Amino acid sequence: MSLRILVVGEAQNGRLAGSTLEAIGKARALAGPDGVVGFLAGPHPEALADFAQHGVATVWSASDPRLDEVPVGAISPFVMGVAESVHPDLILLGGTTFGRDMAGHLGARGHAPVATGVTEITRVEGGLRVRRPIFGGRATETRRLEGNRAVVALRPHAFPAPAPAPVSPEVRPVATGDIPPRWLAPKRTGVDAPSAGAGPGLADATIVVSGGRGVRTADNFHLVEELAASLGAAVGASRAVTDAGWRPPSLQVGQTGRTVSPQLYVAVGISGAIQHLVGMVSSRVIVAINSDASAPIFKVADVGVVGDLFQIVPALTREIRKTRGLA
Amino acid sequence: MEIVVCVKPVPDPETRLRASPDGSALDTEGVKFMLAGYDESAVEQALLLKESVPGSKVHAVSFGPAPRTEEVLRAAIALGCDQATWVEAPAGAPGDPMVAARALADVIGKLPHDLVLCGKQAGDEESGVVAAALGELLQIPDFGCVLSPRWDAAQNLLTFRRATESGEEAWVAPLPCVVGLQQAWNDPRTAKLPAILKSRKAPIAHASAAPEAGDHSVGERFELPPPRTGAKLIEFKTPEEAATKLVRYLREEAKVFP
Amino acid sequence: MPDFSLTSEQESLRDLARKFARTEMAPHAAECDKGPRFPEEIYRKAFDLGLMNLNVPADYGGSGLGSFDQCLIVEELAYACGGMTTSIIANCLALEPILLDGTPEQKERFLKPFCSEYHLASFALTEPSGGSDAASMRTVAKPDGDSYVLTGEKCFITNAPHASLYTVFATVDPSLRHKGVTAFVVPRSAAGVLPGKDEDKMGHRASSTSTIRFEGVRVPKEDRLGAEGGGFSLAMRTLDQTRTPIGALATGIAQAALDHAASYSLKRQTFGKPIAEHQAIQIKLATMAQAVRAARLLTWYAAWTIDRGQKGTLESSIAKCFASDAALHVADEAIQTFGGYGYMKDYPVEKLLRDAKLTQIYEGANEIQRTVIARELLRTYA
Numbered sequence: 007m008s009l010r011i012l013v014v015g016e017a018q019n020g021r022l023a024g025s026t027l028e029a030i031g032k033a034r035a036l037a038g039p040d041g042v043v044g045f046l047a048g049p050h051p052e053a054l055a056d057f058a059q060h061g062v063a064t065v066w067s068a069s070d071p072r073l074d075e076v077p078v079g080a081i082s083p084f085v086m087g088v089a090e091s092v093h094p095d096l097i098l099l100g101g102t103t104f105g106r107d108m109a110g111h112l113g114a115r116g117h118a119p120v121a122t123g124v125t126e127i128t129r130v131e132g133g134l135r136v137r138r139p140i141f142g143g144r145a146t147e148t149r150r151l152e153g154n155r156a157v158v159a160l161r162p163h164a165f166p167a168p169a170p171a172p173v174s175p176e177v178r179p180v181a182t183g184d185i186p187p188r189w190l191a192p193k194r195t196g197v198d199a200p201s202a203g204a205g206p207g208l209a210d211a212t213i214v215v216s217g218g219r220g221v222r223t224a225d226n227f228h229l230v231e232e233l234a235a236s237l238g239a240a241v242g243a244s245r246a247v248t249d250a251g252w253r254p255p256s257l258q259v260g261q262t263g264r265t266v267s268p269q270l271y272v273a274v275g276i277s278g279a280i281q282h283l284v285g286m287v288s289s290r291v292i293v294a295i296n297s298d299a300s301a302p303i304f305k306v307a308d309v310g311v312v313g314d315l316f317q318i319v320p321a322l323t324r325e326i327r328k329t330r331g332l333a
Numbered sequence: 334m335e336i337v338v339c340v341k342p343v344p345d346p347e348t349r350l351r352a353s354p355d356g357s358a359l360d361t362e363g364v365k366f367m368l369a370g371y372d373e374s375a376v377e378q379a380l381l382l383k384e385s386v387p388g389s390k391v392h393a394v395s396f397g398p399a400p401r402t403e404e405v406l407r408a409a410i411a412l413g414c415d416q417a418t419w420v421e422a423p424a425g426a427p428g429d430p431m432v433a434a435r436a437l438a439d440v441i442g443k444l445p446h447d448l449v450l451c452g453k454q455a456g457d458e459e460s461g462v463v464a465a466a467l468g469e470l471l472q473i474p475d476f477g478c479v480l481s482p483r484w485d486a487a488q489n490l491l492t493f494r495r496a497t498e499s500g501e502e503a504w505v506a507p508l509p510c511v512v513g514l515q516q517a518w519n520d521p522r523t524a525k526l527p528a529i530l531k532s533r534k535a536p537i538a539h540a541s542a543a544p545e546a547g548d549h550s551v552g553e554r555f556e557l558p559p560p561r562t563g564a565k566l567i568e569f570k571t572p573e574e575a576a577t578k579l580v581r582y583l584r585e586e587a588k589v590f591p
Numbered sequence: 592m593p594d595f596s597l598t599s600e601q602e603s604l605r606d607l608a609r610k611f612a613r614t615e616m617a618p619h620a621a622e623c624d625k626g627p628r629f630p631e632e633i634y635r636k637a638f639d640l641g642l643m644n645l646n647v648p649a650d651y652g653g654s655g656l657g658s659f660d661q662c663l664i665v666e667e668l669a670y671a672c673g674g675m676t677t678s679i680i681a682n683c684l685a686l687e688p689i690l691l692d693g694t695p696e697q698k699e700r701f702l703k704p705f706c707s708e709y710h711l712a713s714f715a716l717t718e719p720s721g722g723s724d725a726a727s728m729r730t731v732a733k734p735d736g737d738s739y740v741l742t743g744e745k746c747f748i749t750n751a752p753h754a755s756l757y758t759v760f761a762t763v764d765p766s767l768r769h770k771g772v773t774a775f776v777v778p779r780s781a782a783g784v785l786p787g788k789d790e791d792k793m794g795h796r797a798s799s800t801s802t803i804r805f806e807g808v809r810v811p812k813e814d815r816l817g818a819e820g821g822g823f824s825l826a827m828r829t830l831d832q833t834r835t836p837i838g839a840l841a842t843g844i845a846q847a848a849l850d851h852a853a854s855y856s857l858k859r860q861t862f863g864k865p866i867a868e869h870q871a872i873q874i875k876l877a878t879m880a881q882a883v884r885a886a887r888l889l890t891w892y893a894a895w896t897i898d899r900g901q902k903g904t905l906e907s908s909i910a911k912c913f914a915s916d917a918a919l920h921v922a923d924e925a926i927q928t929f930g931g932y933g934y935m936k937d938y939p940v941e942k943l944l945r946d947a948k949l950t951q952i953y954e955g956a957n958e959i960q961r962t963v964i965a966r967e968l969l970r971t972y973a
Contacts, residue, residue: 018499019499023498025498077468077474077475077476077506078465078468078475078477079468079469079472079473079474079475080474082469102497102498103477103495103496103498104497106460106461106462106465106477107462107464107465107475107477107513108465109462110430110434110461110462110463110465110466110468110469111465111466111468111469113430113431113462113466114431114434114435114438114465114466115469117431117548118431118548119429119548119549119550120429120430120460120462120466120550121550122459122460122461122462123459123460123461133548135553136550139459140458140459141344141350141456141457141459142456142459144350144557144558145350145359145556145557145558146555146556146558147552147553147554147555147556148552148553148554148556149550149551149552149553150550150551150553151548151550152548152549152550152551153548153549154548155548188473188474189474191474191506191507192474192476192504192505192506192507192510193505193506194502195503195504195505196502196503197499197500197501197502197503198500198501198502198503199499199500207498207500213589256496256501261346261370261456262370262371262374265459269589270583270587270589280347281346284346290587290589291583291587291589292564293579293583299566300858303564304564304566305561305563305564306561306564307561307563308565308587309564309565309567309579309587310564310565310566310567311566311567311569311575311579312566313569313572313575314572318572318575321571321572321573321575321576322572322575322576322579322580324576325573325576325579325580326576326580329584400599407599407603408603411603523607523610523611523640524607525639525640525641526604526607526640526641526642526654527641527649527654529600529603529604529607529641530600530604530649530654530655533599533600533603
C-alpha cells in the first residue's frame with residue numbers, strides 16, 4: 007500500500023521556501039510522485055506553481071491574503087479540512103518556524119504523533135520510523151510514530167532539494183470565509199528583512215563563520231565578517247562576543263543562542279566551551295582557528311589551525327577570494 | 334496579568350551523555366535534572382513581566398516524573414514564581430511532546446491564564462512544538478520564536494518580535510495568547526539563599542495526567558555519534574601556507590567549498 | 592546507618608554557592624591576589640544572594656544555617672578563592688558572640704540592622720602580645736560610670752579596615768588574666784576607633800587584615816556581651832562554632848589543588864607519556880586524594896556533631912587541624928606536580944599554598960588545636 011503524503015508548504019518572497027522543496031523531494035521519494043499533494047496558505051501564485059514544477063500536481067490553495075498575516079492557529083483548521091478529504095498517512099513540513107508551529111497544531115488537533123528536526127524517515131509496520139538529533143546534536147534518537155497519521159517537520163538542509171520535474175498543476179481552492187475574530191486580532195506590524203549584503207541568516211546558512219573572544223576587540227570582528235563574506239557564509243558569534251556587546255545577541259551560537267547545523271562551521275578565536283559547542287557540534291565539518299592548542303574546540307573540530315588568527319584569517323580570506331575568482 | 338510558565342526538567346547541559354544498557358534511551362543514572370536553557374529564560378521573562386505589570390502572578394507548571402519535576406518547580410518558586418502545579422507523568426510515559434502538551438493544556442485550561450509562556454524548545458529532545466500545541470488545545474493564538482515580549486498597558490496589547498527565516502517580525506496581540514520564547518538572557522537571576530530555603534516548604538499542587546489514548550511517538554534508540562577523534566592540525570610555516578592547505582582540505586576532502 | 596547523601600535542599604544550597612564561586616569569585620581570584628585588591632563588589636553580591644551572615648537566624652535577617660550546611664557553602668566558596676571566603680565568613684565569626692551571649696534586646700538591636708544591608712564585621716581578639724595566649728591581652732576596658740573606656744590595640748583582624756561593627760575582647764583587670772576578659776560590641780563610628788592599614792600578606796590577599804587601635808573608646812554598658820569576666824569563655828565557645836567551617840575552607844583549597852594537579856597530569860607529557868602514567872605522580876595524587884577526602888569527612892562529622900547540639904570541641908579541633916595541614920600538604924604536592932610551571936605566578940597552584948598556610952595559623956593555631964585535642968581526648972579516658 008503506497009503512502010499518501012500532504013506537504014504543507016510555505017512561501018518565502020513569493021516562491022516556495024527551500025525547506026518546502028526539501029520536503030517535496032523527500033515526500034516523492036517516500037510516496038512516489040502520485041502519492042503527494044500540497045497545501046499552501048496565502049496568495050502566492052508563483053509558489054503554488056513551484057509545487058507542480060517539482061512534481062506535485064495537486065495543491066490545495068487557501069489563497070486568502072489574510073492568511074499571510076495571521077497566527078498559525080488560524081491556518082491549521084484549513085489544513086485539517088484538507089487532511090479530512092485527502093487522508094494522508096503523513097503530513098510533512100519544512101523545519102522552519104512556521105513548519106514547527108504548524109506541526110504542533112496539526113499533531114494536537116489531529117491527535118497524531120509529531121516529530122521535528124527529522125533527518126531520516128522510513129516506513130515500518132504500524133507507522134513510520136524517524137531519526138532526529140537531540141541534545142544540540144550530541145545524540146540522535148530513533149522514534150516510531152504509531153497510528154494512521156503522523157506529522158513530521160524535517161531538519162533544514164538535511165534533505166536535498168529535488169530536481170525539477172514539471173507536471174500539470176491542479177489547484178484546488180480552499181474556502182476560508184470564516185476566520186474567528188480572535189485569530190484576526192493579533193497584528194503583524196512590520197518585518198525587518200535580514201539586511202541586504204549581510205549574507206544569509208544563521209538559521210538557513212550552509213556555511214557559518216563565527217568569532218569568539220580571541221578576536222579581542224569589536225573592531226577586529228570585521229576579520230570574521232570578511233571571511234564569512236568570502237565564503238558566502240552567515241556570521242555567528244560566541245557568547246563572550248555578544249556579552250561584550252561587540253555584536254548583537256541575534257548572532258549568538260550556543261546553548262542560549264541559536265543552534266546551527268551547517269555543512270561547514272568555522273570557529274575563529276573560539277575556545278569551545280560546552281555552552282558554545284551545543285550550538286554547533288552537529289555541523290558536518292568543523293574548522294577551528296585558535297592560538298591555544300589545548301582549546302577544547304580542537305576536540306570537536308575536523309581540522310584545526312593553531313596559530314595567530316590575525317594572520318591566518320586574512321590570509322584565508324585572500325586565498326578563498328582568489329580561488330573563487332572574487333575581486 | 335495571570336502568567337502561566339511551562340517548564341521541563343532537563344539533564345544538566347554539561348552532562349556526559351550515555352545510552353541506557355538496552356540502547357533505547359538516555360541513561361539517567363546519576364544525571365542531574367534542572368531548569369535550564371530556554372525554560373530558564375521563560376521563567377526569567379515571566380518574572381520580568383510580573384514585575385512590570387503590578388498585581389501580576391506567575392504560576393509554574395511542569396509535566397514529568399518524580400522527583401525531578403517537583404525539584405524544577407521548587408527552583409522556579411525560589412526564583413519568584415508565586416505558585417506551582419506538578420502534572421505527574423504516568424509510569425512508562427512515552428516521552429512524546431504531544432502527551433506533555435495535552436497534560437499541560439488540561440491543567441492550564443483550569444487556571445487563570447492571560448499569558449502562557451514556554452521556552453522555545455526543551456534542552457533535551459528539542460521538539461519545539463509544545464507552545465503551538467498548547468495554542469491549538471487552548472484555542473488561543475500562539476506565537477513561536479518570540480523575542481522581547483512587553484506589555485503595552487496603554488494599548489492593552491502584548492508587543493513582541495518573532496525571529497523567522499524571512500527576518501524579524503514585529504507583532505502586537507491581545508491576551509490571552511501562548512508565547513514560545515526564543516529570547517534568552519545570558520544572565521538570568523539567581524535564586525537567593527533565603528528563597529531557596531523557603532521554596533522547600535512551598536506547597537505544590539499535584540495533578541495526574543489522564544491516561545493517554547491514541548497514537549504516540551515512542552523512543553526506540555538513543556545513539557551517540559561516533560566519537561570525534563580530534564582535529565587534524567594543519568602544519569604550516571606561513572599564514573599563506575596554512576590558508577592554501579585549509580582551502581585544499583575544504584575542497585578536496587571535506588567537499589564543502591562553495 | 593549513616594547516610595552520606597545530601598538532601599535536595601542541601602544540594603540547592605551547595606549549587607548556589609558553587610555557581611557564585613565559579614562565576615563571580617573565580618574569575619577575579621588571581622587579580623585580587625596580585626593587586627592586592629579587596630573586591631567589595633563581589634562581597635556585596637555574596638550578601639545579595641544570602642551567602643553572608645550564614646549563622647544568624649532568619650528572624651534577625653541572616654540565613655539561619657546549621658554547621659553542616661555552612662560547611663557545604665564554605666567549601667564551595669573556598670574552592671574558588673580562600674581569601675575572599677575568609678572575608679565573607681568573617682561576619683559569622685564576629686556575630687557569633689552576639690548570638691551566644693547577647694540578650695534578646697542586644698540581638699535585635701545589633702543583628703537586624705546589620706543583616707538588613709551589606710555590612711562587614713570583625714572579631715577582635717588577637718593582640719601583638721598574644722593570639723594563642725588570649726588571656727594575656729592588654730587592651731583594657733576601664734569601667735567608668737555607665738560605660739567602659741577601651742584602650743589598646745588588636746592586630747591581624749580580618750575585615751578591620753572595612754568593617755562597620757567589631758566584637759572586641761578587652762580586660763577589665765589584666766591581673767585577672769582570663770577571668771578579666773570581657774566582650775563588647777563596638778561600632779566603627781565610635782570615637783577613638785582607629786583601624787589600621789591593610790597588611791601585606793602571604794596569601795588571602797583578597798581579604799583585608801589590619802590592626803585596630805582603641806584610644807579611649809567609650810562603650811555603653813548595654814553594649815557589653817554577657818557578664819564582666821565572661822569574655823574568655825565566650826571567645827572559646829565562639830571558636831567552638833567557627834572552627835568547623837575553617838575545616839571546610841581548607842578542604843575547598845585542597846580540592847582545588849587536587850583538581851588542578853590531576854587534570855594537569857593528564858595533559859602534561861614527559862618521557863613520551865602523560866605524567867599521570869608515572870608512578871611518582873600517581874603516588875602523589877593518591878596521597879592527595881586521601882587527604883582531601885579525609886579532610887572533608889572529618890569536617891562533616893564535626894559539623895554533624897555540632898548540629899546535634901553537642902559542644903563538638905574535640906571533633907572540630909581534629910577537623911580544623913587535619914584539614915588545614917592537609918590543604919598545605921596537598922597544595923605543596925600540587926605545585927610539585929606542575930614542576931617548574933607550578934612555581935610561576937601565571938599558574939594557579941602557588942596561590943593555593945600561600946592561602947593554605949594561613950588556615951594552619953588563624954582561628955586557633957594548629958599547635959593549640961593539638962593541645963586542645965589532647966586535653967579533650969584524655970578527658971574521655973579519665
